[in-house]
Amino acid sequence: MPAPRPRALSPDVSAAEDVEPVVVAPEVVAPEVVAPEVVEPVVAWFARARRDLPWRAADRTAWGVLVSEVMLQQTPVARVEPVWRDWMARWPTPRAFAAAPVADVLRAWGRLGYPRRALRLHECARALVERHGGTVPDDESALRALPGIGQYTAAAVRAFAFGRRSVVVDTNVRRVLARVLGGVALPAPSPTAAEHAIAVGVVPDDDDAAATWAAASMELGALVCTARAPRCGDCPVRDACAWRAAGYPADEHSARRTSQAWHGTDRQCRGRIMAALRAAHAPVDRADLDGTGASPAQVERCLAGLVADGLVVRVGTVSDGAGLFTLPTG
Numbered sequence: 315m316p317a318p319r320p321r322a323l324s325p326d327v328s329a330a331e332d333v334e335p336v337v338v339a340p341e342v343v344a345p346e347v348v349a350p351e352v353v354e355p356v357v358a359w360f361a362r363a364r365r366d367l368p369w370r371a372a373d374r375t376a377w378g379v380l381v382s383e384v385m386l387q388q389t390p391v392a393r394v395e396p397v398w399r400d401w402m403a404r405w406p407t408p409r410a411f412a413a414a415p416v417a418d419v420l421r422a423w424g425r426l427g428y429p430r431r432a433l434r435l436h437e438c439a440r441a442l443v444e445r446h447g448g449t450v451p452d453d454e455s456a457l458r459a460l461p462g463i464g465q466y467t468a469a470a471v472r473a474f475a476f477g478r479r480s481v482v483v484d485t486n487v488r489r490v491l492a493r494v495l496g497g498v499a500l501p502a503p504s505p506t507a508a509e510h511a512i513a514v515g516v517v518p519d520d521d522d523a524a525a526t527w528a529a530a531s532m533e534l535g536a537l538v539c540t541a542r543a544p545r546c547g548d549c550p551v552r553d554a555c556a557w558r559a560a561g562y563p564a565d566e567h568s569a570r571r572t573s574q575a576w577h578g579t580d581r582q583c584r585g586r587i588m589a590a591l592r593a594a595h596a597p598v599d600r601a602d603l604d605g606t607g608a609s610p611a612q613v614e615r616c617l618a619g620l621v622a623d624g625l626v627v628r629v630g631t632v633s634d635g636a637g638l639f640t641l642p643t644g
């Protein structure tokens with residue numbers, strides 16, 4: 315039977331924003347009881363079905379893994395991969411990246427979205443040079459002390475770069491655990507402590523096994539147990555899945571889900587302003603940014619926000635008093 319299509323909470327991407335770990339329904343099942351019958355089939359499936367992604371290659375570097383995790387926050391793999399390849403060819407080390415001009419960084423970030431991530435990654439590289447001699451530490455507290463590195467990213471870097479046991483819980487993992495162990499369509503809108511406890515309970519004790527489980531569970535959520543159209547017939551844990559066994563009950567939190575509107579939003583307007591400035595080789599007149607399709611008031615508001623975020627600078631004034639804008643220098 316094809317699975318129903320629950321309303322998605324968030325985009326089905328490989329990694330969410332640096333979200334706090336979440337919770338499912340702890341009363342439904344004790345994770346330590348079912349962990350082997352979930353972990354082993356998922357890991358075996360991963361060995362057959364895993365995507366050959368460059369940040370998983372045998373010659374990957376910790377820096378490459380860190381960059382991939384930052385890029386994958388809220389951006390799908392297909393859009394990240396070409397940018398990541400160019401990025402690593404150009405800036406293969408934190409030290410190389412730390413020396414790059416900010417404008418080059420933002421141009422290279424291109425259309426990945428949420429460009430504040432690029433600025434934070436730049437700050438992170440500079441901190442790696444200053445504090446760690448240009449290397450990525452494997453210690454969780456040292457990782458979390460870096461700019462832009464939260465609980466999720468630190469856990470992912472430890473697992474995927476260093477093969478350490480850590481609890482890696484992104485949007486995909488949350489959804490898989492909610493369905494298999496919690497019997498619900500989607501996890502609660504906000505992560506909970508109970509959800510985190512379940513995720514911890516499932517992680518194998520061994521470093522290598524834990525790191526493989528982290529990658530495998532994320533991959534299952536990205537490729538099979540997707541938000542909108544789970545392919546239960548291809549799923550290695552279909553016989554253990556509580557949501558499937560319960561007959562796919564509807565998402566009980568659907569009324570609390572926030573939609574991801576795009577057209578006409580400030581986010582779209584900011585993206586168009588950034589695209590115009592990335593393409594320009596000289597400061598851009600404020601009046602020329604009205605061609606981004608938004609109202610003058612919305613352009614004004616978004617420009618102010620971009621300046622406040624450090625993504626845009628005002629470098630002058632034209633005759634009618636309007637500003638000239640460009641990407642940051644330095």
Ligand code: SF4
Nearest residue numbers: 539544546549552555
């Ligand atoms: S059977 Fe597998 S794909 Fe289907 S909902 Fe359960 S975990 Fe997801």
